[in-house]
Structure formats: structure tokens, C-alpha cells
Amino acid sequence: MPETYTNYVDGEWRESESGETFTVHNPADTDEVVAEFQQSTAEDARGAVEAAAAAQEEWADTPGATRGKLLRSTAKRMDDREEELTETLVQEEGKTRSEANGEVNRAINIFYYYAERAMDYAGERKQPSSKGQNLYTVREPMGVAGLITPWNYPIAIPSWKSAPALATGNTVVLKPAMDAPTVFAKVVECIDEAADEVGAPDGVFNFVVGSGEDVGSAIIDHEKVDTVSFTGSRAVGEMVYEQATDQHKRIQTELGSKNPTVIGPSADLEEAVNVVGSGAFGVTGQACTATERVIVHDSLYDDFVDQLVEYAEDLDIGPGLDDPGMGPHVSESELESTLDYVETGKEEGATLEYGGEKLEDGEHENGYFVTPTVFSGVENDMQIMQEEVFGPFVGVTPYSDFDEAVELVNDVEFGLAAGIVTQDHSEANRFIQDVDFGIVKVNEATTGLELHVPFGGMNASSSETYREQGEEGMDYFTIIKTVYDNY
Structure with missing residues (x-):
């Protein structure tokens, strides 16, 4: 009992x-x-x-x-x-x-x-x-x-x-x-x-x-x-x-927030995929610091999308006590909200590269399980890039120069956690200076926090x-x- x-x-x-x-x-x-x-x-x-x-x-x-x-x-x-x-x-x-x-x-x-x-x-x-x-x-x-x-x-x-x-x-x-x-x-x-x-x-x-x-x-x-x-x-x-x-x-x-990670042209692609994958799909995306927007330099864009899809496909999804790669949503309402955003993304013209499906068979039969979602071809004014999904959901968009990337990062009402993956220290410091977010991460997932330093957002966050x-x-x-x- x-x-x-x-x-x-x-x-x-x-x-x-x-x-x-x-x-x-x-x-x-x-x-x-x-x-x-x-x-x-x-x-x-x-x-x-x-x-x-x-x-x-x-x-x-x-x-x-x-x-x-x-x-x-x-x-x-x-x-x-x-x-x-x-x-x-x-x-x-x-x-x-x-x-x-x-x-x-x-x-x-x-x-x-x-x-x-x-x-x-x-x-x-x-x-x-x-x-x-x-x-x-x-x-x-x-x-x-x-x-x-x-x-x-x-x-x-x-x-x-x-x-x-x-x-x-x-x-x-x-x-x-x-x-x-x-x-x-x-x-x-x-x-x-x-x-x-x-x-x-x-x-x-x-x-x-x-x-x-x-x-x-x-x-x-x-x-x-x-x-x-x-x-x-x-x-x-x-x-x-x-x-x-x-x-x-x-x-x-x-x-809440709508947290971005920028992938600079100097980034190590494998590192970038791991940073984004863990930040987007860890804790089933149910974190106010989760990565939901990825802004990738043109030179890496296609390869990044392909490898992020592979990362998502490889995630084992199941009951948390078995310690899989990803567990369920907390409730039916949270699951349905994520699925609704998947449909919204399709309607807005973004390309669903992978995921966004409710899992209902076998060990998933009585749980709130969903496959992690990757959209490409997103525009920053789309609903799926402006509203917090609070699930394992990420949209990927390209950029051509640093100023454009910063403009895309700041083009939301929120401002909690922003990240950049880069080997260019000058670029990293410009990013830290120019983004309007309360937490800035360099070469690290937007999720995960130290307990002895301040935590909090800016703007609507x-x-x-x-x-x-x-x-x-x-x-x-x-x-x-x-x-x-x-x-």
C-alpha cells in the first residue's frame, strides 16, 4: 500500500x-x-x-x-x-x-x-x-x-x-x-x-x-x-x-525560458552535439534551463543536424529506475503539450527531422513517453522558437556571422540560460558581453548549475x-x- x-x-x-x-x-x-x-x-x-x-x-x-x-x-x-x-x-x-x-x-x-x-x-x-x-x-x-x-x-x-x-x-x-x-x-x-x-x-x-x-x-x-x-x-x-x-x-x-545554444564555426562538432543533446534531452527537457533553440554556423549546419538526429535516435527511452537515456514526461498534460508543439512546428513549415512520437507499446504502454524531437529549417518568429515547450524538443537554425547569431539569441522575451560552443576565445567573450541572459555557458550545456553562485534570469524569465x-x-x-x- x-x-x-x-x-x-x-x-x-x-x-x-x-x-x-x-x-x-x-x-x-x-x-x-x-x-x-x-x-x-x-x-x-x-x-x-x-x-x-x-x-x-x-x-x-x-x-x-x-x-x-x-x-x-x-x-x-x-x-x-x-x-x-x-x-x-x-x-x-x-x-x-x-x-x-x-x-x-x-x-x-x-x-x-x-x-x-x-x-x-x-x-x-x-x-x-x-x-x-x-x-x-x-x-x-x-x-x-x-x-x-x-x-x-x-x-x-x-x-x-x-x-x-x-x-x-x-x-x-x-x-x-x-x-x-x-x-x-x-x-x-x-x-x-x-x-x-x-x-x-x-x-x-x-x-x-x-x-x-x-x-x-x-x-x-x-x-x-x-x-x-x-x-x-x-x-x-x-x-x-x-x-x-x-x-x-x-x-x-x-x-520559464527559451534557451539558445550557438555553435560557432570553430566548434568541435562531436562536442557541440553532446552539449546540445544533453542540454535539450536531459531530464526529458523538463528544465527551465533546457536548450530549445540551436543556432548553428552555415559551415557546420547540415552535419550538425545529421549528428544531432543520430544522438536522438540512440537515446534509450524507458522507466527511470532502469537508468535509460531519457525517462517519461511527468504527466499526461505535459506530454500532450509537447505533442501539440510538434504539430505546430509542422504547420509552421519547419522540417521534422526526428521524433515527436508518443511511445505506447511494451514498457511504454502505461507511461508518458515521447521520442525526442529535432526540427530543422526553423525561423525565429515561429511559435516553436518563441514559446517554451518544456519537453525534449529542439529547433535548429543556421546563421552566417556572429552579429546575426547574437540577434537571433536575443530575439525572444525570455532570458535565463544561453550557451555557445566555440574554440575562439574572443568570440566567447563577445557572446558573454552581448547576450541578454542571466546565465551564460561556454562549451557546456545550458542545464546544470553550481549551488554556490547566483542563479536567475533576465526579462520575462x-x-x-x-x-x-x-x-x-x-x-x-x-x-x-x-x-x-x-x-
Whole structure:
């Protein structure tokens, strides 16, 4: 029997006020139920916020070293359950075992990283203009942090929001995505045990599962929520931004993108194909940093398309626990969306070189599997080159000179991750300077991120307020007080 999870509020596991539940299914085999969760209400969310608000002052007064101990103890418990967390992530979200294990270890390391940073993140001493004065800044927590996270990185993203919030003395109310809440529910079990170990106040961390309309909106609306951090689709993110700013809350949104990779004339073709293939088809293309546009120099274009098709054809597609080259989409709606974009590409006159087919036989019979899609002959104003597909889908277009390539790169509303494959260092540096993207990769896939450096996009990909991860991830959850101490 699948396990039934309740919400975690005020230091205890609670059933929803609704009395209703929903089930999470394995996207590789929809007959398999992974877990059962609460269909929570706005009242459940408000109770979680009240618990967080009641605990906030005590948690803010807790020494940084103790807050770090909570995070370190959580990380250790996650480390001990690494295999369990990996398999859970595979079963509910569909990643391959290797991809899931990489994400789990990233989440573990995030908690370890912020455990150390919690001890020395406080403010700065400044040189005063007169004698007899101490001049310094103090960073204080914002208060109650409302965190709303997506399904595509269901352990990493909640971790990189929760850990810096807790490290800096905030209390947390987190709403995970309903498609994949199980793996982080297990992290909450680790947080609960760690909180008992260090004597953290009840309510320091709260976890409520439900819809964005009911639970998410109630968190954002609550007067005791001081800051909101959201990752998800552009359409929902814009509504969250408007809702939070109308109430003068601090807001951070990281949304979608349409990420390009440029293949320069000096590029090694095999390297270029591997960079694009991993960036486009890894994690089934279900990453906000996934490569969806490839802009290839005329001299390499035909050979590149041929070799990228070979790369796609060679991918083994199957259930993630078998660790194939690519797993399923997370849900039927995501699969259908990708298939719809394939049809759109055909209608727009692009050439379907490979893929875009739903797999329905054998081990694929009960899952959301699709072959990776490669289009050539695309124009930049086509819908398939302007809208985020969020699947294993890539369009390839040629260019003749560098300025044209940069113009094509920037000719979208988004601006999260852009890459270039080149052996020309001058070209790489011009690219870094000229593209309007928050993350720039040289000779590397657009996917994959370091946890100790800032993450975030430009333009429609982000609220462009604060970055996530690294020390900047802590900045978001704090406010500066400047002290003039005369003696």
C-alpha cells in the first residue's frame, strides 16, 4: 500500500481540514500509486502561516551556529536516506536514476552549504568618518517566508529556497507542486527530526500540499507572510508577482525560458552535439534551463543536424529506475503539450527531422513517453522558437556571422540560460558581453548549475529582483539595518 502523507504544521503532522486526499502516480507506469496526500484548503495554509509567525521571533533570536546545526543535521539525515530519496524522485517525477541521484545529492549539498554560511552571515563593519564611532550593518530576517515550488526539480528547488531562509532566521511555509510532493515530504521528515535534535521551536518549518488556487493564494495573501519566492510557469508567476506586490510584499519569481545554444564555426562538432543533446534531452527537457533553440554556423549546419538526429535516435527511452537515456514526461498534460508543439512546428513549415512520437507499446504502454524531437529549417518568429515547450524538443537554425547569431539569441522575451560552443576565445567573450541572459555557458550545456553562485534570469524569465543560491540566496531573505554607534 502507498504511504499516506499529512501536512506538517507547527511541529506535527496534520490531516487537512477538507478531509480529502489525492494520489500521486508513477509517470512511467500510471497504474502505480506512489503516495497519497492531503487536498489542503486555504484554512490549512492560514494555520501554517500562523504557526510560522508564532515561531519566528524565537527562531530569529537563535544563534546562527544553532540554525546551521539544524541544516547540517537535516543534510546528514538526507544523506543517510540518499537511495530512498533517489528512488522516490524517479517514481513520482520520472527522471532517470542517474539524474535523480544527481538532484538528491545537490539538495543534500545545499543544506550542508547553508549550514556553514549560517554561522558567518551577519553584516559588515564600515570605516566611520569621525572618531569615537562604530559604523556597521546588520542583516535581519524578513520574517515568514512563503515558498511555492515546481514539480520538475522537486527536491533541489525547495531545498535552495528553504535552506537560506532558515539559515537567516526566517520561518517557512512551503507549498510543493501536487505532481511530485513525495520526495520533499521525506525531506520534511528529516527537518522534523533535526528540529527535535537542536531544540528548534515548533512552527519553524511548515509544509502544506494543495492547489495554487487554494493553498498558494492563501499563503501569498496572508498579512503575516513577509516574503514570497516562486518558481514555475510564466503565466502563473506573473499572477503571483502581481498578487504579492499589490500587498507590498518582497517577491522573487523565476519563470520559464527559451534557451539558445550557438555553435560557432570553430566548434568541435562531436562536442557541440553532446552539449546540445544533453542540454535539450536531459531530464526529458523538463528544465527551465533546457536548450530549445540551436543556432548553428552555415559551415557546420547540415552535419550538425545529421549528428544531432543520430544522438536522438540512440537515446534509450524507458522507466527511470532502469537508468535509460531519457525517462517519461511527468504527466499526461505535459506530454500532450509537447505533442501539440510538434504539430505546430509542422504547420509552421519547419522540417521534422526526428521524433515527436508518443511511445505506447511494451514498457511504454502505461507511461508518458515521447521520442525526442529535432526540427530543422526553423525561423525565429515561429511559435516553436518563441514559446517554451518544456519537453525534449529542439529547433535548429543556421546563421552566417556572429552579429546575426547574437540577434537571433536575443530575439525572444525570455532570458535565463544561453550557451555557445566555440574554440575562439574572443568570440566567447563577445557572446558573454552581448547576450541578454542571466546565465551564460561556454562549451557546456545550458542545464546544470553550481549551488554556490547566483542563479536567475533576465526579462520575462525573472522578476529581476534577487538571485537565488549562493550568498545572494541569503540576501533575499534578509533586510539591512545600518547602525551608528557613538561612544
